Amino acid sequence: MPASAQPKTAVPQPSEGATAEGATALRPHAEQAFAGELAALAAQDDRPRPARWRLSPWAVATYLLGGTLPDGTVITPKYVGPRRIVEVAVTTLATDRALLLLGVPGTAKTWVSEHLAAAVSGDSTLLVQGTAGTPEEAIRYGWNYARLLAHGPSRDALVPSPVMRAMAEGMTARVEELTRIPADVQDTLITILSEKTLPIPELGEEVQAVRGFNLIATANDRDRGVNDLSSALRRRFNTVVLPLPExxxxxxxxxxxxxxxxxxxxxxxxxxxxMVEIRRVVTVFRELRDG
Ligand SMILES: Nc1ncnc2c1ncn2[C@@H]1O[C@H](COP(=O)(O)OP(=O)(O)OP(=O)(O)O)[C@@H](O)[C@H]1O
Ligand SMILES: [Mg+2]
Known part of the structure; x- marks a missing residue:
């Protein structure tokens, strides 16, 4: 990279100047790309908001489904599909149950999860990407080994996971591709979702979730059987199935x-x-999908 490159744009700081950084990022986060719409909704939303929510459930649903605000601001639809699906998803997030978005590839599970987190918490970046190699530390916490060796276990040496940060700050955490994660690692979520606490035995402490914390997981229908959710974990989720476009x-x-x-x-x-090309491609794909 040339020396003239501006480090400010190369290393985005998530909390500061989100919109300005988002303007140059190849793919801005939802809360950056739609900062204007989110601000307009927040300004005109006089309905009650659950603890630490940036918007009321009504405004979150409007953000996802689109609409026109009293002052004429147009909110573009993010999700095209049944209103009921979005309403159930948003309502779930306001309860103490977590949300599981299930569907075949390409049904906007990741997309909806990102926009929900952006609208509810103003931050869609508290994300754990599930893979076959996801370790428990990615969901709980890890250690900065230099500090751990120098000073022993302490809060300073602890590296919190996105889930731990969401719990401490009352935000929305996201777990992508939950069923790709090995079953024993998945089960780490059970205590978090039912007891709402994350013990740190090394320090004799715990992180208790504060109000506003919730979790959105996505899972692919086709992965069923890869690492099926245990029934104990499944019970902690409200499952919303995202359909193919009707x-x-x-x-x-x-x-x-x-x-x-x-x-x-x-x-x-x-x-x-x-338009002609899009129609042709969509037709080909629908026919392939329907066999
Ligand atoms: N119903 C829909 N409304 C709006 N956009 C949609 C819809 N379905 C799909 N999309 C678009 O499809 C893209 C792909 O969706 P996304 O990556 O969220 O799929 P996914 O369900 O997470 O798939 P995978 O299982 O492969 O991870 C999104 O960027 C979104 O723009
Ligand atoms: Mg996805």
């Missing part, structure tokens, strides 16, 4: 919006007859 029209609508957004962020010139 009609070709809805699918064309989704693809058109996404192509437009991607085109804008990559500064591509607008394609004049994009």
């Amino acid at each position: 009609s070709a029209e809805a699918e064309v609508d989704i693809v058109t919006r996404r192509v437009e957004q991607l085109g804008r962020s990559l500064d591509l010139p607008a394609a004049p007859d994009g």
Whole structure:
């Protein structure tokens, strides 16, 4: 990288100047990309908000489904699909049960999870990516070994996971691809979700979740059987199944919006007859999917 590159844009600081940094990031986070809409919703939302929520459940649902605010601000739809799905998801987050978004690949599980976290907590970055190699430390906490060796176990040497930070700050944590995580590691979540606490035996302490904490997990239908959720863990989640787009029209609508957004962020010139191509591609995919 040339010496003239500005370190400020190269190393984004999540908490500061989120919108300014988001403007140059290749893929800004939801709360950066839609900062204007979120601010307009927060300003005009006079409904009650659950503890530490940035918006009321009504405003979160409006952010996801789109709508027009009293002052004329247009909120673009993020999720195209049944309103009820979004309402159940948002309501779940306001209760003490966690939310599991389930569906086949490409049904917007990750997308919905990111936008829900952005709207509820203003931060979608408290994320654990589930893989076959996800260790327990990724969900609980790890250690900074230099500090651990120098000073022994202490809060300073502890490296909190995104889930631990969400618990301490009353935010929304996200776990992607939950069923790819080995079963014994998955079960770490049971205490967190039912007791709402994360013990740190090395320090004789615990981190108790404060109000506002909740967790959104996503899992792929096709992975069923890879590392199936234990029934103890499944009971701690409300499961919302995201369906495939019900009609070709809805699918064309989704693809058109996404192509437009991607085109804008990559500064591509607008394609004049994009619609024809999109319709053709969507038709091919629907036919392949339906066998
Ligand atoms: N119903 C929908 N409404 C709006 N956008 C959608 C919808 N379905 C899919 N998309 C678009 O599809 C893209 C892919 O979705 P996403 O990556 O969230 O899928 P996923 O369900 O997490 O898939 P995977 O199982 O592969 O992780 C999203 O960026 C989103 O723009
Ligand atoms: Mg995904």
